[in-house]
Amino acid sequence: MKYQFNWSVLWSGQSGQWLLSGLILTLELSVLAWLMAVVLGTVAGAFRTAPWKPLRAVATFYVEFFRNVPLLVWMFFWYFGVPPLLPRALQDWVFAHSLEFWAAVCALGVYSGARFSEVLRSGIQSIPRTLIEASVASGLTVAQAYRHVILPIALRLIIPPATSESLNLLKNSSVALTISVAELTFQTRQIETYTAKAIEALTAGTLVYLVLCVTIASIMGWVERRTAIPGLITGGRGESR
Amino acid sequence: MAAAIEFRGVNKWFGPLHVLQDVDLTVEAGEVVVVCGPSGSGKSTLIRCVNRLEVIQKGEIVVHGQSITGPRVHLSRLRAEVGMVFQSFNLFPHMTALENVMLAPVKVKGLPGAGAEKIARDLLERVRIPEQADHYPANLSGGQQQRVAIARALAMQPRIMLFDEPTSALDPEMINEVLEVMTDLAREGMTMMVVSHEMGFARRVAHRVVFMDGGQVVEVQPPEAFFAAPTSDRTKDFLSKILSH
Ligand SMILES: Nc1ncnc2c1ncn2[C@@H]1O[C@H](COP(=O)(O)OP(=O)(O)O)[C@@H](O)[C@H]1O
Ligand SMILES: [Mg+2]
Numbered sequence: 001m002k003y004q005f006n007w008s009v010l011w012s013g014q015s016g017q018w019l020l021s022g023l024i025l026t027l028e029l030s031v032l033a034w035l036m037a038v039v040l041g042t043v044a045g046a047f048r049t050a051p052w053k054p055l056r057a058v059a060t061f062y063v064e065f066f067r068n069v070p071l072l073v074w075m076f077f078w079y080f081g082v083p084p085l086l087p088r089a090l091q092d093w094v095f096a097h098s099l100e101f102w103a104a105v106c107a108l109g110v111y112s113g114a115r116f117s118e119v120l121r122s123g124i125q126s127i128p129r130t131l132i133e134a135s136v137a138s139g140l141t142v143a144q145a146y147r148h149v150i151l152p153i154a155l156r157l158i159i160p161p162a163t164s165e166s167l168n169l170l171k172n173s174s175v176a177l178t179i180s181v182a183e184l185t186f187q188t189r190q191i192e193t194y195t196a197k198a199i200e201a202l203t204a205g206t207l208v209y210l211v212l213c214v215t216i217a218s219i220m221g222w223v224e225r226r227t228a229i230p231g232l233i234t235g236g237r238g239e240s241r
Numbered sequence: 242m243a244a245a246i247e248f249r250g251v252n253k254w255f256g257p258l259h260v261l262q263d264v265d266l267t268v269e270a271g272e273v274v275v276v277c278g279p280s281g282s283g284k285s286t287l288i289r290c291v292n293r294l295e296v297i298q299k300g301e302i303v304v305h306g307q308s309i310t311g312p313r314v315h316l317s318r319l320r321a322e323v324g325m326v327f328q329s330f331n332l333f334p335h336m337t338a339l340e341n342v343m344l345a346p347v348k349v350k351g352l353p354g355a356g357a358e359k360i361a362r363d364l365l366e367r368v369r370i371p372e373q374a375d376h377y378p379a380n381l382s383g384g385q386q387q388r389v390a391i392a393r394a395l396a397m398q399p400r401i402m403l404f405d406e407p408t409s410a411l412d413p414e415m416i417n418e419v420l421e422v423m424t425d426l427a428r429e430g431m432t433m434m435v436v437s438h439e440m441g442f443a444r445r446v447a448h449r450v451v452f453m454d455g456g457q458v459v460e461v462q463p464p465e466a467f468f469a470a471p472t473s474d475r476t477k478d479f480l481s482k483i484l485s486h
Binding site: 128130131133134135136137138139140141144148149152153156229230231232 | 292294316317320321324325327329331332333334335344345348349350377378379380390393394396397
């Protein structure tokens with residue numbers, strides 16, 4: 001039997017509303033997880049190159065532990081495994097405030113942070129060691145050298161690979177449907193279930209992800225151009241004189 | 242004269258490699274010492290020990306009367322007292338010339354921005370590139386970058402300046418502008434240890450020339466004697482090689 005397209009399912013009934021609420025939840029989840037990933041990844045990435053072994057060990061443990069287990073497993077871990085370990089008051093709070101959402105934020109944030117830290121580490125390692133020497137030779141502590149010299153340069157260098165990681169994070173947020181976070185993919189499947197129009201529903205979801213990814217990539221490209229170091233050759237259209 | 246830097250029986254190894262062998266050397270306050278010798282002889286390592294970029298395994302280094310090789314050394318105080326200029330400039334590429342010079346005074350000494358800016362502009366004036374203050378390193382010539390690096394090292398008001406082959410990475414036409422700034426500094430009484438093969442500079446500016454070979458200080462002489470009548474064969478051999486071209 002020939003498949004009968006019926007695109008109107010996307011704007012009749014509750015579909016539009018579902019898509020919109022899915023989109024909003026995907027954005028909330030991704031933004032929070034992204035912030036978490038950037039903070040964790042920056043700290044861990046810096047620690048992994050620090051001239052002090054215990055810091056490197058802690059960061060290496062974090063990275064290897066979290067990035068070598070599938071994200072799906074982490075979703076289950078944070079959703080089923082962590083709440084019983086929490087103190088009573090916090091437990092009550094998360095059960096009352098969509099546990100599945102916060103579990104997904106943690107799972108995605110901590111996992112992506114481990115991946116982001118590897119990106120940052122390679123960025124830091126591409127900076128000549130002599131720049132740290134010049135910093136400490138002028139009296140800065142190693143921590144100050146990282147804060148004012150190494151990280152500002154490394155973060156600029158890694159914008160292109162960090163963009164890919166950010167897109168991965170957005171797409172990976174769909175794994176949260178397994179712990180019943182009603183994000184975008186969850187909602188497309190709901191439309192499919194209610195209308196039996198799989199292709200239409202999936203097309204709608206695909207298009208939304210596509211628009212989001214292109215938007216993120218353009219924003220990151222803009223950030224890259226805005227922060228480009230004058231005179232240095234960069235991948236993008238860095239300002240030149 | 243008081244001693245600014247004293248190396249007392251200094252030994253250093255990189256793994257099995259004995260890079261500094263029983264080095265004894267005293268640099269007086271206000272003295273300019275040029276260190277020369279073949280590549281790999283330990284010149285960089287020697288001066289990098291003075292601001293603790295390298296640690297020694299045996300012996301002692303004393304800077305202005307304070308041992309810097311003991312366990313309790315105030316590193317950032319030492320490094321504020323000892324400025325360093327590198328062969329590869331090592332400017333912070335994401336900061337303007339002015340910001341490069343201001344960073345340490347603001348972050349280490351906690352100077353307010355306006356005060357640090359005044360100091361930085363005066364220093365850029367002193368190295369003769371006040372007009373480059375707002376340019377980024379990548380848009381400066383090598384000679385200009387090295388002069389910014391000198392200004393940056395001076396910003397902490399050090400009493401000692403270390404130079405590690407400051408003109409080796411420069412095109413010939415830019416060497417002099419850097420040497421001139423260094424000559425000014427020497428005339429103002431700065432204590433300087435300069436690793437360099439610029440023999441003209443050594444002749445005109447150095448109080449003493451140190452020749453190193455294989456991790457040892459082979460010869461220490463005032464420049465006249467060093468060039469006219471070197472005592473060691475190794476020095477003669479080295480001088481004939483670098484003065485012949
Ligand atoms: N960080 C290091 N690790 C191992 N060997 C080193 C290191 N730095 C320098 N060396 C070695 O020590 C010797 C002296 O080096 P260096 O002081 O840089 O010599 P110079 O400045 O006179 O050319 C060389 O053989 C060099 O290869
Ligand atoms: Mg050297």
